[in-house]
Amino acid sequence: MSSAFEVRGGHRLKGEIVPQGAKNEALQIISAVLLTPEKVTISNIPDILDVNLLIELLGDIGVAINRLTRDTCEFTAANIDMAYLQSPEFKKKSGRLRGSVMIAGPLLARYGRAYIPKPGGDKIGRRRLDTHIIGFEKLGVNFVYDTDDNFFRLEAGDGGLKGTYMLLDEPSVTGTANIIMAAVMAKGVTTIYNAACEPYIQQLCKMLNSMGAKISGVGSNLISIEGVTSLTGCSHSMLPDMIEIGSFIGLAAMTQSEITIRNAGVEHLGIIPEKFRQLGIQLELQGNDIYIPAQDSYEIQTFLDGSILTVYDHPWPGFTPDLLSIVLVVATQAKGSVMIHQKMFESRLFFVDKLIDMGAQIVLCDPHRAVVIGLGRQHLLRGITMSSPDIRAGVALLIAALSAEGKSTIQNIEQIDRGYQYIDERLRKLGADIKRV
Template sequence: MSSAFEVRGGNRLKGEIIPQGAKNEALQIISAVMLTSEKVTIHNIPDIVDVNLLIELLGDAGVKVNRISRDKCEFQADDIDLAYLQGADFKKKSGRLRGSVMIAGPLLARFGKALIPKPGGDKIGRRRLDTHIIGFEKLGARFNYESDDNYFRLEAPGGLKGTYMLLDEPSVTGTANIVMAAVLAQGITTIYNAACEPYLQQLCKMLNSMGARITGVGSNLLTIEGVTSLGGCQHTMLPDMIEIGSFIGLAAMTQSELTIKNAGVESLGIIPEKFRSLGIQLEIRGNDIYIPSQESYEIQTFLDGSILTIADHPWPGFTPDLLSIVLVVATQAKGSVMIHQKMFESRLFFVDKLIDMGAQIVLCDPHRAVVIGLGRQHPLRGITMSSPDIRAGVSLLIAALSAEGKSTIQNIDQIDRGYQYIDERLRNLGADIKRV
């Protein structure tokens, strides 16, 4: 029986909160330790289910793992068990974890073979692997799909060769996987329409510190000059921008005064501006974000007076992971906004729960919802609900914290996959939340 959160809403929160290390960066960075036989030390690791599963998987595969503390770990991949990485236990374990796809690039580059599970993870629509597989093929790998156990088997017996490629979509995990494969390929690889998210910039910086030769970092055109081997390094992960956005939204919804410490503000891109466009006041103080307690906030319109639209877009556009948060926060604003979720076709399906709580939302189609802000005239009501994916789960949690009465959120394993000790950290700010 999975646990649930029981939340009594209506409390104003107060205090400081430190964001965890970035989940989406962690899955790439930890996979990259497979590229070298030397020791790699990683700092600011988030203590969450998806990341811990990946670390456990690497340990099973023969990587020496020394977890000095929950957020600091040493890895040394000098004695990898390749047989394990082709076997039944690996298939079973890696199939539970979408992030396990990220070790394919390093394994192909270093050992010439890898298995990739067909992706699992969220109920937010298809997660295609085409970008990964086509990229590996262009570098000279062969693949076949083993339908009986849902696996792609990749092999590069002659080693990988650098090449030019234009990605069909700027997939973050796809770009990361191809970059990790290309750093040890022979010759020069050029990747156009590459993702340029901060997480990917971090991966490239880490690889360069290990001896890789990657230029164009931060742009959508990456050039990678292959090297024969990589060395060890130390790497510190960025704070999680999705968590930071979640806390900004939480402060506004609950009329709380919060300070988000060590927020890595240089890497937040357009995120603060998008929350300001909902009328939320926030001040950047050095590397912290201060959100004052606000009685109300009003959604801006476009300059010609037309209704505001907030849509997701590859970096440096607005991340799709925060659209669920923005949607929830808009329910208590003054004014209306159209939320347009382009990338995933089922990510807005949690709005029925918000409508049950009393929010005014028109779901136009699987990709678009119009939120009519109630300006706090009618607080949301607490209900019992279930969390379909990580980001919707936290959005519903924010809604529950601002609602009148008691809410129960089931299936919170989805929330634990992406947010560490979230109930404990919220209680420290004065939230009435317990795990039951």
């Protein structure tokens, strides 16, 4: 029996909340422990399903894991069982987990072979592995797709991985991370142009450099990696989750609440605070905290020539696609209109029918674009029963429910648990009426 959230909306929240560690950073940082036989200590790990499954998978492969606290863990990858990677158990487990593809780069670097399942995970449109596979091929990896098993077998050619120049067809975050991890011990220099430069990638490079890698160009889209023969252990602390921070800013505005987000990693948020300000939301950056005052109403800015604001996703330092569903929900109660343009994924907007059922005024133009006509709080959303199609839509619907009149039931909340730790408990501390049933 799967669980659901029962939410009674219309309460103003108040208080402080601390964001969890970044989910998107965790999956690559934790995979990187496979690059060394020495001990690696990682802190600020989010206690969420996707991350815990990856840690469990590493344990199955032979990594010694010592969980010091819920958010700090020691990993020692001295004795890896490569035979396990061909077992039916590994195929079943790794096929359930999006992040399992991230262990391929480190395994290729250290052992010259790896196995990856066809990707599972979110229903937000096609998520291609092409960037990963093509990048590996350029480093000298041969790959065979096993149609019986739905599995990719990857093997380094004679003489191991060799550094090279590559231009990525898209600045994929996971693709860039995987290629960097494969290249750190390749012979010679690897240059990656059109690399993703998200804070997650910057953090991975910082960690690898502290282990003895030689990576330059960190933070730009041109990364150069001089191969080394081995890497040592290290300690690494993960950034706060910028998607959670954006979600809390949206939540405060929608519920007219006064909320302080503590330890928000403000310098790593890029354009995110500015995008919420364009929706008319007041927020103050106070040191490393973000203070959002209670606001009765917020008005969407227009462009300087008076035309309607468009918010679209773009590779870093542009706006992250993971927050577009939040912006869309928050716009439903703003004054004014906004066009949301989701360029990267073609089914991320397919939750707007639920918002329309709640009374929101949204025109879905096509799979990538929606126009939101803000109700300016003249008509509150009404509670309904709905299901969550993906992680980010799940939280967007949760925010809608917390601001709506009456009771809402959100089903399929495993999708929310995949990305947000103890979200119901943390919201209850702010005064939300939410229970898990």
